[in-house]
Amino acid sequence: MRAITESIGSRFRGTNMLPYWLIIPALIYLALFFFSPMVQAFRLAFEGADGGWTAEHFTMMVNDADFGRAFWFTLALVVVIVPIQFVLALTMALVVNAKLRGRGVWLYIFILPLAISDLAAGIIWYAIFTERGYLNTILEGIGLIDQAVIWIDPTRSGFLLGQVILAELWRSTALVMVVLVAGLQGIPKEYGEAAEVFGAGYLRRLWRVTLPMLKPALAVALLLRTVLAFEVFATVIAITGRGATVLTAEAWRWHGTYRDPNVAAAYAALILVLTVAAAALILRIFRTRREQLIR
Amino acid sequence: MGRVGLYALATFFALWILLPMYFITIAAFSTPDDVFAYPKKLLPTNLSTETLEFFFGSSGILDALRMSVVVAALTLLIALTVGTPAGYALARFAFRGSGSFRLVVVSTRAFPIIILSIPLAVTYLRVGIDDTALGVALTHTALALPFVVLVTASVFAGISEELEEAAMTLGCTRVSAFRRVALPLALPGLAAAAIFTFIISWNEVFAASILTLQNRTLPAEMLAVLNQSPLHFRFAGGFFLMVPSLIVILVIRKYLFTMWGRVSR
Numbered sequence: 001m002r003a004i005t006e007s008i009g010s011r012f013r014g015t016n017m018l019p020y021w022l023i024i025p026a027l028i029y030l031a032l033f034f035f036s037p038m039v040q041a042f043r044l045a046f047e048g049a050d051g052g053w054t055a056e057h058f059t060m061m062v063n064d065a066d067f068g069r070a071f072w073f074t075l076a077l078v079v080v081i082v083p084i085q086f087v088l089a090l091t092m093a094l095v096v097n098a099k100l101r102g103r104g105v106w107l108y109i110f111i112l113p114l115a116i117s118d119l120a121a122g123i124i125w126y127a128i129f130t131e132r133g134y135l136n137t138i139l140e141g142i143g144l145i146d147q148a149v150i151w152i153d154p155t156r157s158g159f160l161l162g163q164v165i166l167a168e169l170w171r172s173t174a175l176v177m178v179v180l181v182a183g184l185q186g187i188p189k190e191y192g193e194a195a196e197v198f199g200a201g202y203l204r205r206l207w208r209v210t211l212p213m214l215k216p217a218l219a220v221a222l223l224l225r226t227v228l229a230f231e232v233f234a235t236v237i238a239i240t241g242r243g244a245t246v247l248t249a250e251a252w253r254w255h256g257t258y259r260d261p262n263v264a265a266a267y268a269a270l271i272l273v274l275t276v277a278a279a280a281l282i283l284r285i286f287r288t289r290r291e292q293l294i295r
Numbered sequence: 296m297g298r299v300g301l302y303a304l305a306t307f308f309a310l311w312i313l314l315p316m317y318f319i320t321i322a323a324f325s326t327p328d329d330v331f332a333y334p335k336k337l338l339p340t341n342l343s344t345e346t347l348e349f350f351f352g353s354s355g356i357l358d359a360l361r362m363s364v365v366v367a368a369l370t371l372l373i374a375l376t377v378g379t380p381a382g383y384a385l386a387r388f389a390f391r392g393s394g395s396f397r398l399v400v401v402s403t404r405a406f407p408i409i410i411l412s413i414p415l416a417v418t419y420l421r422v423g424i425d426d427t428a429l430g431v432a433l434t435h436t437a438l439a440l441p442f443v444v445l446v447t448a449s450v451f452a453g454i455s456e457e458l459e460e461a462a463m464t465l466g467c468t469r470v471s472a473f474r475r476v477a478l479p480l481a482l483p484g485l486a487a488a489a490i491f492t493f494i495i496s497w498n499e500v501f502a503a504s505i506l507t508l509q510n511r512t513l514p515a516e517m518l519a520v521l522n523q524s525p526l527h528f529r530f531a532g533g534f535f536l537m538v539p540s541l542i543v544i545l546v547i548r549k550y551l552f553t554m555w556g557r558v559s560r
Contacts (some may be wrong), residue, residue, distance in 0.1 A: 018469075022384035023396055025377045026444055033415070033437035034403055040414035095305050108548055109309045112316070115491070115540035117498030119514050123521075123533025124319045130526070132333035134318045140334055148333060170315060182552045223405060231407045234500045234518060238533075241522045248501060251413060255505055261417055268410035279405040 041272065044265035057266040061254075064263075066245050069157075073236075074246045076161055078229040078278070081168050085225065086218070088169065089176035094206075097184055107181070114174040122238025125167035126152075129239065154243035164244065167235050172228065176221045183217025184210070219286040223279055230275045247271050316537065322527075323347055323534035330527040350531035353524075359516035362428060366503070366512055367496035369432035371489045374439045375447075379485065382447025383473075387456060403441045411437065412502035419506065431506050435496040442495070443488055446554050450484030451477065453553070487550035494543045498536075 048054035061067055096107050113121070128134045129151045136148040153159055187210065195205045211218075233248040251267035254260050322330055326343045329336060350356060384390070385397060412434050419425040424433075454477055462472040500514035507515055517532050544551070 019384040019388035019390040019393070022380040026381035026400070026440065027396070029377050029436070029440060030399065030403065033433060034406075034408070034411065037411040037414040037418070038406070040418065041411065044414055044417065091304070092308055095301060095308065098301055100301065100305055106305050106309065108544075109312055111548070111551065112312055112541060112544055114551070115494045115498065115543050116537055117500065117514060117540065119498075119500050119518060120533050120536035120540070123529050124315045124537065127319055127322055127530055127533065128315060132331065132335070132526075134335055134337075137334040137337065141337075170312065178551055185552065227405060227407055231409055231501070233409075234514070237518065238521060238529075248410070251410065252501065252504060255413055255416070261413060264413045268413045271407050271410050275407045276405065 038272070041265050041268045044262055045269040047262070057262040060260075061250075061263050061266045061270070064250075066250055070245045070247050070250045073157070073161065073244050074230065074232065074248075077164060077168065077232050077246070078226065080161075080165055081172075082222070082226055082229055084165075085169055085173050085176055086222070089173050089180055089221075092173070092177050093180040093184055096181060111174045111178055113171050114178060116171055117234070118168075118171065118232070119234035119238055121167050121171035122235040125163065125170070125235075126239050129163050152240060152243060154240070157244060160240045160244040163239050164232070164236050167239060168229075168232060171235070172225065175228075176225055179217055179221040179224070180214065183214045186217075187213045215286065219282065222286075223282050226278050226282060227275050230271055230278070247274075316541075319530060319534050319537065322530040327525075327527040330530060346527040346531045347535070350528055350535065353528060355511070355516055355520075356513070356532075359511050359513040362507075362510050363497060363513040365428045366431045366435065367493045369428060370435040370439060370496040371492040373432060373436045374443045374492050375485070375489055377436070378440050378443030379447045381444045382449075383451050383477075385444070385448040386451035400441045400444050408438050409499070409501045412505040415502075416505050425506065426508050426510050428510065431503050431512065432496070434502045434506060435499055438499065438502070439492045439495045443492060446488040446491075447481075447485060449553065450481050450488070453484070454480045484550060484553075487547040487554065490543055490547055491554070494540060497539055 045057055046053050046055070048056060092110050096103060096110065100106050116124075126133075131148050131150050131152070135151065136145065139145045140148070151159055151163065191209050191213065192205050195209050200208065231248055232246050233252070236244055236246050237249055247267055247270065251264045251271070254267065255264035321336070321339045323346055324339060324342050324344065325336065326341060326345050327349065329341055329343075330346060381396075381400075385393060415430075415434055416425065419427075419430045424430040458476050458480070459469075459472045462476045463469060467475065498514065500512075500518055503512040503515040504518055511519065514536065517536070521529060547554075
């Protein structure tokens with residue numbers, strides 16, 4: 001407490017106890033609501049009815065008819081969405097940076113979906129893809145189809161995958177774009193100008209100057225978006241109903257509909273392991289140093 | 296690429312983002328009959344609030360809306376109370392372990408936090424806060440806390456500490472220097488962080504669905520009844536969920552890039 005009442009002449013850069021008092025609430029919170037549930041998730045996933053260790057919940061999870069569908073659909077979404085999203089976000093960020101007239105307005109439009117929820121995005125795209133929806137209205141209007149096509153067809157997972165991909169790209173690319181635009185703003189103009197003086201064209205400047213300097217922003221955006229891509233949930237339910245399913249949706253069903261928290265926890269553990277593996281892979285590829293992360 | 300190509304590209308992106316929003320908006324403001332009609336009207340010729348009225352009149356929607364607001368308000372209260380001091384500490388002090396603390400905060404983002412609601416549901420049952428606004432808010436806070444700590448740190452880092460030191464040489468204690476100098480300057484940035492925290496909670500559906508049964512939040516309630524509900528209910532609900540998100544972006548657009556720029560580094 002003495003630290004808090006220190007006054008005149010006290011220096012900010014001291015080795016007093018004040019900063020520790022300030023971070024303790026956040027640390028305790030993370031311990032209670034982050035680390036502890038994570039351990040608890042694995043305990044639930046491996047604990048048998050008699051209190052011993054068991055793999056039965058995982059056996060039950062894997063043997064369920066929907067497990068394979070959910071697993072591959074989730075993986076396909078992550079693998080397709082994230083790369084496309086980065087090309088899209090980088091293009092949008094570069095377009096905004098290319099001294100457009102009304103730059104602020106374009107930028108504002110591009111980041112509009114940033115705070116839209118997965119559920120809202122799913123419903124919005126359902127309104128487009130549903131049989132009596134806007135896509136069929138437009139296609140029929142311009143004469144591309146003669147009658148309404150059933151796009152949301154449970155027997156065609158390729159169709160469903162494409163629709164969820166479009167909705168997710170629409171919803172979540174803004175986040176990547178904001179991070180990249182912030183990164184671009186941090187690159188001093190002189191580098192590009194110097195390269196230009198030495199005769200480097202636009203693409204070459206992009207490849208040799210801009211992208212290398214964007215590397216930290218790219219790494220973090222990639223990490224963040226990959227983690228979030230594994231959590232894809234309400235978009236899938238809102239568009240496809242039960243036509244397609246993902247890992248989070250199965251965890252939600254086992255918990256709510258089948259009343260089995262242990263199998264739900266097995267799903268949670270699986271999602272955790274997949275996500276952490278993907279994050280480790282990204283950090284390895286980018287060889288991000290600890291210093292870069294905590295700057 | 297010429298100027299024309301550039302504007303064409305920008306226009307294409309803008310249409311890609313705005314058209315779906317336009318469709319859901321005209322759908323939400325048409326009569327239920329028009330919602331079922333095919334082909335759909337592409338222009339708002341027959342405006343009506345009937346569809347939205349039906350949505351708000353549906354059983355459970357107003358209660359769920361109230362629950363959502365309470366949960367989001369609690370979330371921003373807890374997250375800012377717990378997170379702001381830590382952000383201030385990171386911005387103002389060079390203390391042993393500050394790097395490790397920042398790394399702990401950052402690394403929580405490398406984990407899918409929403410699935411923690413499954414073990415938390417079991418814990419809440421034991422503690423007796425299952426199916427309550429507090430339970431959902433505590434989980435949403437775990438989701439928002441890393442974001443709040445990093446953003447508040449960047450807000451305070453942007454305010455010169457000399458100002459606080461000057462106030463202290465003029466006789467303020469550290470606490471009153473913070474309260475009378477740093478806090479007023481930080482308020483706009485903190486408000487932006489608070490608004491974004493509110494929307495994180497407002498949008499969250501997985502944890503809210505796992506942790507509630509009778510007292511569902513709006514997204515959880517909508518998800519539960521979605522696939523058995525008529526089209527006009529869905530479209531009105533989708534539109535209503537979207538509106539606050541757009542308002543939030545409008546209000547805090549000035550801060551977004553500083554916020555995410557710092558958070559992303």
